Amino acid sequence: MRWLITGGCGFIGTSLIAALEAEGNHAIRVIDNLTVGSAAALAGVGSVHRLDAATLRPLGRGGNAGVELVVGDILDAGLLIRAAAGADVLVHLAASTGVQQSLDDPMSDCRANVEGTLNALLAARTARVERFVFASSGAPLGAADPPIHERLAARPMSPYGASKLAGEGYCSAFAHGFGLATVALRFSNVYGPRSSHKGSxxxxxxxxxxxxxxxxxxxxxxxxxDFIYIDDLVRAIRLAATVPGIAGELFQIATSRxxxxxxxxxxxxxxxxxxxxxxxxxxxxxxxxxxxxxxxADTTKARDRLGWSAEVxxxxxxxxxxxxxxxxxxx
Ligand SMILES: NC(=O)c1ccc[n+]([C@@H]2O[C@H](COP(=O)([O-])OP(=O)(O)OC[C@H]3O[C@@H](n4cnc5c(N)ncnc54)[C@H](O)[C@@H]3O)[C@@H](O)[C@H]2O)c1
Missing domain, CATH: 3.90.25.10 (UDP-galactose 4-epimerase, domain 1)
Structure with missing residues (x-):
């Protein structure tokens, strides 16, 4: 499969790419502005070919040809459209990830997480990808009484939660309005290798x-x-990218512990x-x-519809x- 992964130089992105590289037979392209992640972190999971953003060609069927890195911002809508051309799956991980950061600067959080997600969805629609996977979080639910689940009303308590909720909303809108097969995953607290820059x-x-x-x-x-090990999370993303019959759906991805x-x-x-x-x-x-x-979180829906539950x-x-x-x- 051909994958475009936004934010692919970060914690979850590099871990996903390591798993895809281990499977083999995937063509992988990353778009990342390197504000948090680094080309060196990406190089730690596979050989990296840096592409010139001005002369991007559609993503080809590579298969172990290394990871293509486009250094650029998800706020550059035109670049995202060109980067997504040829992709089968778009995994949208790039975001402003901090709750405190969002309280300090709600506008920057909104730009990255709302406008950036809308740009990624528009690029996915233009490229006619088969699946769009969105990295959401428990933050849209605010202080809801646990276990949290997909049917609870959202009541975010931070701009970060609000911007992730907006992303979920756009995923639903693109699924129903444009027939784009979006899947939104609400990750709980992820931990594991490659997290050395994280504040968790x-x-x-x-x-x-x-x-x-x-x-x-x-x-x-x-x-x-609810602490979830990275390999379990990556397996959930992998399934969300391929399991049939889940377009437009939202899943809690956690351990239930x-x-x-x-x-x-x-x-x-x-x-x-x-x-x-x-x-x-x-x-x-x-x-x-x-x-x-x-x-x-209660992860019954992920077990029933994705065939996934945490194992580690x-x-x-x-x-x-x-x-x-x-x-x-x-x-
Ligand atoms: N790690 C967790 O526990 C957790 C929990 C819930 C949700 N999430 C979500 O999962 C996603 C990935 O998280 P992570 O832990 O890997 O974060 P991370 O910060 O390690 O990775 C994010 C990557 O996105 C890149 N990026 C940020 N803004 C960008 C922009 N405007 N344009 C292009 N690239 C940009 C960064 O350089 C970084 O490499 C995020 O959307 C985050 O909100 C993570």
Missing amino acids: VVAKFVRRALAAEPLELFGDGGQTR ETSVGELADTLVPILRDAGVTNVAVRHAPPLAGEMRRNF GLAEGLRRTVRWYLDRPAG
Whole structure:
């Protein structure tokens, strides 16, 4: 298959590309503005051919010919249209990903996540792709009582949640209005290898432990999240790109397990110790204002319609993550 992956130099993008490269027989093109991800991160999962944005040709059936990288912005609608030509699947990952960032600058968040997603959908429609997969999040649901699921009314509590909700709305509109086979996936808290630049709690904990700094629990550490290992998430994206009969649908992609941040630390510390990272301290810090107390998702719909459920347990996922952080080249 021929894939265009926006934001393909980031955490989830490079992990998806590593899985596709391992399968073989895919032609892969990435468009990324390199504000967060890097060409070096992409090169870590396959050979990279940087394309000149001015002379783009339609994506051909390559098959192990390496990953094509177009350095450019999803706000450049014309470039996205040219980059998508020839693609069978468009996976739209590029986004402004921070909740705090969206509170600081709602307009930039809106441009990247609403206008950028609309540009990606227009490019997908022009290219007549067979499937458009959109990376959404639990944020559109705000502080809904868990387990969260697809039938709950959305009530975002941040501009990031609002912009992801708008993206879901446009996916639905393009499915019904233009017959474009869109699928929106609401990822829970993703962790795993290739996440070293992320601000999520697992990435922060591992980074701090390796820097001999204490892990910080805000308040009593009893706030809960649904931590999903990257390989499970990539498998969900892979299925969303191909499973028939799901055009226009929305899925929660999570483990359905509620884990407190305190439990996360309790699971992680012995794993770090077994890997040779000893004397990891845990310290309590004042509660964060406005932090959500509980969050996890019901993934029944993904199981029934996508044939997907998470398989990697937290301890195993953390072991693999710690191993990656320890083995990765310095720098
Ligand atoms: N990681 C998670 O836990 C999580 C949870 C829910 C949803 N998501 C969503 O999944 C997607 C991927 O997340 P990630 O964790 O890989 O993030 P990431 O920041 O690692 O990757 C995003 C990539 O997009 C690129 N990018 C950003 N703005 C761009 C623009 N305007 N034009 C072109 N490229 C741009 C960045 O350079 C980066 O390489 C995002 O849409 C994010 O909102 C992630």
